[in-house]
Amino acid sequence: xxxxxxxxxxxxxxxxxxxxxxxxxxxxxxxxxxxxxxxxxxxxxxxxxxxxxxxxxxxxxxxxxxxxxxxxxxxxxxxxxxxxxxxxxxxxxxxxxxxxxxxxxxxxxxxxxxxxxxxxxxxxxxxxxxxxxxxxxxxxxxxxxxxxxxxxxxxxxxxxxxxxxxxxxxxxxxxxxxxxxxxxxxxxxxxxxxxxxxxxxxxxxxxxxxxxxxxxxxxxxxxxxxxxxxxxxxxxxxxxxxxxxxxxxxxxxxxxxxxxxxxxxxxxxxxxxxxxxxxxxxxxxxxxxxxxxxxxxxxxxxxxxxxxxxxxxxxxxxxxxxxxxxxxxxxxxxxxxxxxxxxxxxxxxxxxxxx
Ligand code: NAD
Ligand code: ZN
Numbered sequence: 001x002x003x004x005x006x007x008x009x010x011x012x013x014x015x016x017x018x019x020x021x022x023x024x025x026x027x028x029x030x031x032x033x034x035x036x037x038x039x040x041x042x043x044x045x046x047x048x049x050x051x052x053x054x055x056x057x058x059x060x061x062x063x064x065x066x067x068x069x070x071x072x073x074x075x076x077x078x079x080x081x082x083x084x085x086x087x088x089x090x091x092x093x094x095x096x097x098x099x100x101x102x103x104x105x106x107x108x109x110x111x112x113x114x115x116x117x118x119x120x121x122x123x124x125x126x127x128x129x130x131x132x133x134x135x136x137x138x139x140x141x142x143x144x145x146x147x148x149x150x151x152x153x154x155x156x157x158x159x160x161x162x163x164x165x166x167x168x169x170x171x172x173x174x175x176x177x178x179x180x181x182x183x184x185x186x187x188x189x190x191x192x193x194x195x196x197x198x199x200x201x202x203x204x205x206x207x208x209x210x211x212x213x214x215x216x217x218x219x220x221x222x223x224x225x226x227x228x229x230x231x232x233x234x235x236x237x238x239x240x241x242x243x244x245x246x247x248x249x250x251x252x253x254x255x256x257x258x259x260x261x262x263x264x265x266x267x268x269x270x271x272x273x274x275x276x277x278x279x280x281x282x283x284x285x286x287x288x289x290x291x292x293x294x295x296x297x298x299x300x301x302x303x304x305x306x307x308x309x310x311x312x313x314x315x316x317x318x319x320x321x322x323x324x325x326x327x328x329x330x331x332x333x334x335x336x337x338x339x340x341x342x343x344x345x346x347x348x349x350x351x352x353x354x355x
Contacts, residue, residue: 003250005149005249006149006165006168007246007249008147008168008169008172009170009171010171010172011172011173011174012024012171012172012173013174013175013238013239014174014175014176015175015176015235016175016177017175018137018177018178020173021054021094021135021173022054024135024171024173025054025092025094025135028092029056030091033058033088035056035059035086035091036055036059036060036090036091036092036093036094037059037060037082037090037092037093037094037108038053038055038060038061038062038094039062039064039078039093039094039095039096039097039101039105040053040061040063040095041063041064041066041098041100041101041139042065042066043066043097044063044097044139045063049139053096060082060086060090062078062082064078064100064101064104066097066098066101066104068154068268069100069152069268069270070100070103070104070107070151071153071154071155072118072119072122072154072156073119073156074104075104075111076111076117076118076119078104078108079108079111079112089113089132090132091132091133092132092133092135093105093108093109093112093131093132093133093134094134094135094136094137095135095136096136096139097138097140098138098139098140098143098145098190099140099143099145099190099193099271101139102136102138102145102146103145103151103153105134105135106134106136106145106151106162106167106169107151107153107162109131109133109134110127110131110162110164110166110167112131112132113129113130113131114129118153118155118162119156119157121164122153122155122158122160122162123160123162123163124163125163126162126164127162127164127166127167129166130166131166131167133170134169134170134171135169135171135172135173136169136171136173137173137175137178138174138238138241139179140179140186140187140190141190141194141234141237141238141240141241142189142191142192142193142194142237142240142241142244142272143190143194143245143272144194144197144241144242144244144245144246144248145245146169146174146241146242146245147168147169147172147242147246147249148167149163149164149165149167149249150163151167154264154265158265158323159261159265159323174238174239174242176232176234176237176238177234179234179238180234185302186272188226188276188297188300188302189270189272189273189275189276191222191240192272192275192276192279192293192296193271193272193275194218194237194240194244195219195222195244195293195296196253196256196257196279196289196293197215197244197245197247197248197253198215198218198219198247199219199256200248200255200333200334201215201244201247201248201252201253202215202219202247203254203289204252204253204254204333204334205333205335206251206333207251208250208251211246211247211248211249211250211251214243214244214247215243215247215251217243218239218241218244221236221239221240221243222240223292224236225237225240227292227296227299251333252329252330252332252333253330253333254285254333254334255278255286255330255331255335256275256278256279256282257275257330258324258325258327258331258334259278259282259324259348259352260277260278261274261323261324261327262319262320262321262323262324262352263278263308263355265320265323266312266316266319266320266323267320269308273304273305276293276297276302276304277304277355278351278355279293280293280304281354281355306355307355308355309352309355317352321348321349321352324348325343325345331343
């Protein structure tokens, strides 16, 4: 069966595109009391970017904290905050930030139109009602969250996305100028998320020409960004992220992402750095990708944390293994239908113990 999937319908790309968001939003400001909610990463509190937001009377500025990756409980609290701010629903939710702030904006816009807790919708196609109009303005590139149909959340029982066609943004504004000021390590980790999406997609068993077309271009752009010298590297990375996301939309990620989910669920390690940590131990599976990744690390003088699992209890280690091996489609893509005989619990545990 082929998947029939939606994509983001409206995209603006270019330096300074941010200046045009007022025009885009004005088309949505219809009816009395229409207001917008700007969901912005609190790293921008009182920063010039925040001051440039086209806030109008009645709009809500909702600063969000992403020290921890988004949790279902936090989403539910934010939705309550919006309801308390104005019992009427907003006509738009605009997410400004990296993957975390974008995922928060997606989840909030969905939950404004769907009853219960966001934890009830972690899974595939559980959302019943379309979301409030929502837009993304990335300030960090690599996750592909701007174009994916998922909002990844950590819930009481699992780390799993709200996957649905309704999750997709209605509009994205890709302005490479907004990447200025990202700390170098974070720039690298999130950029490598994209690089790893490409490697895992291209080397996976689910690969097809659709995914290959996007994945190869994204990989080429990542090489230019992380191994070359280009004045317009931010433009390139923004498009790499978009294409990397498109590549996995019609294929899947693999071992690195599966293992990083275990690190994230049990140790709270963030996605980008978590993927870098695990990728460095996967040379058996991705020999060329890992070798190139190490050249990129060297060029940018990146050192990864080690001995993360050293003092962990057997119980916690087992929980990580269970989390990782629970991501069946990722392993199927990576190792084929016989994956359970290749990536056994013992081998997974061994890998984690080395990290
Ligand atoms: P992030 O959004 O968690 O941000 C990382 C850090 O960078 C934060 O401290 C943030 O405040 C800061 N930051 C962001 N933009 C900045 C800027 N312009 N200047 C200075 N600092 C800035 O990082 P991320 O790697 O983009 O996103 C990771 C999150 O995305 C995770 O929660 C992960 O689960 C999620 N994710 C989602 C998808 C998806 O398809 N929905 C895919 C991959 C990852
Ligand atoms: Zn990823």
